[in-house]
Amino acid sequence: MTNPSIETNHTSPIHGDVVIRTENVSIYYGSFQAVRNVFLDIPKNRVVAFIGPSGCGKSTLLRCYNRLNDLIPGARVEGKITYQGVDLYDPKVDPVEVRRRIGMVFQRPNPFPKSIYENIAFGARVNGFKGDLDELVERSLRGAALWDEVKDKLKESGLSLSGGQQQRLCIARAIAIEPEVILMDEPCSALDPISTLRVEDLINELKQQFTIIIVTHNMQQASRVADYTAFFNAEAGETGSRFGYLVEYAPTEQIFNAPQQQATQDYVSGRFG
Amino acid sequence: MTSSPNSANSKGQSAVSQYSVAPQRQFFGNFMTGLVLFCVALALLPLASILFMVLSQGLSRLLQDFPSVFTQLPPPPLVDGGGFRNAIVGTIITSLLGALISVPVGIMAAIYTVEFGQGNRISQFVRFCTNVLSGVPSIIAGLFAYGIVVLAMGTFSATAGGVALSVLMAPIVIRTTEEGLKSIPRDVRQAIVGIGATNFQGIFSVILPAVLPFIATGVTLALARAAGETAPLLFTALFNQYDARNPLREPTATLSVLIYNYAISPFRNQNELAWAAALIVVLLILGISVISRSLTSRKVY
């Protein structure tokens, strides 16, 4: 099935259902434009990686998808982001509901200062989960490949786990509320190589059920986990302030082996200056 | 004094290496360390002598009449023996009343300024008031309670004492709670919102439980302050030679006011009771401080 949104001047590389559509989005912090004119479609049940140099607005754009930028005073979004056809920034849309459907795993592991069990049960409870909590906790921990390591100490604090375990706990917490999309902002940047590989395996499994957008600085990681890759870059604008923009968005294969843009070529081959 | 041979030496060294610690510098460092230690000793001296005085004067009476100081009422002048159970009960009641008012108000004020107000006009104003309030002389707090409670009720009472104490306790509770709330990392706040929880759910289910050690510390510190205050109680709770049958609407004895009254009394027995009461107040405050320290060490972050 081809994508119906191709009428814009930006051709979309996506085949299949589109979950999130980003149309001409610019993001501002006060008067500072951090991200300019992004067109980007996120396909269903695929992994999309955002790569690019530091400060080019990857996190900023990612946070727009679950309206986490609402918390930052002065942050403002222009353009249109739709999630399954619904405008995310429509005044009638409840941001709390958006965040339930679009979960997030952060760069640094940030478990709640509660027990391992409660870390998962809390999200379920606040979202009105009516089923068997014990079962949900086990299923989520299994889903995040953490169950075997923590099944005997569910009552212990989530903060007592190692960094890698904490990050997997955060992933378990995110999948427990059964979102449709999971946003991951450099989820492995605080992890050792082994934990990183486990999280990557996990991402590969999770994409059966979820749509995943992952920000990463690690090219190998992007090439290992992502179906599609978006390369962002930053450039000084007319006023001299740097803004980020989408350079190229294509199947990961193509970004790494046959990029259309010179900047992408330079970045993925490590010749970025 | 010693500088000439030493500086020659240091010049000689500097020919070899560009860096060398001049001996004067070491001497200066040692001198300053000594000075600091001396100042510490100077600061500890009053504390040690107070403890010594209170122990030496109060302990004998306390041990001699062991259970009865706690269980009997103060005797009339010139009668020996007796105790101050009314004052012990009164101190507990006024302090708890103070806590009952100041703790909920203080916690909610702190939640507002940190979680909701974040630097807006109202929260800045609240913070300013907290600073002013913590510097207010305690007798002013007593005057305030006299004005709004004693005059309104037409009687001195533990209620008025509690109101006066709560004015002094609230800033302590607000400060420590604010400190606790600020210690919660931004990442965790983002996680709360990211999970689809409302602000309210996050504060009550995640943030407040994590801040509990701070709140407990603040409450115990505030109680320690309340237990030792005299001035705000002088014309609010006043004093009572007997048990207050209804402390909420009757003058009530407290340890601190008992100490004040009996210390300046000409009767030997009352002077002794004052010393014994002083020892109890000191021990009470010491105990509360120890508890608050152990609570602080259970911090989550």
Ligand SMILES: Nc1ncnc2c1ncn2[C@@H]1O[C@H](COP(=O)(O)OP(=O)(O)OP(=O)(O)O)[C@@H](O)[C@H]1O
């Ligand atoms: N809360 C904020 N307030 C103001 N400006 C911000 C804020 N967060 C980010 N910015 C600015 O927006 C731009 C993009 O930042 P962003 O964090 O999105 O970059 P990034 O691509 O995620 O970088 P990194 O790879 O280092 O995480 C930067 O210039 C940054 O200074």
Ligand SMILES: [Mg+2]
């Ligand atoms: Mg980032």
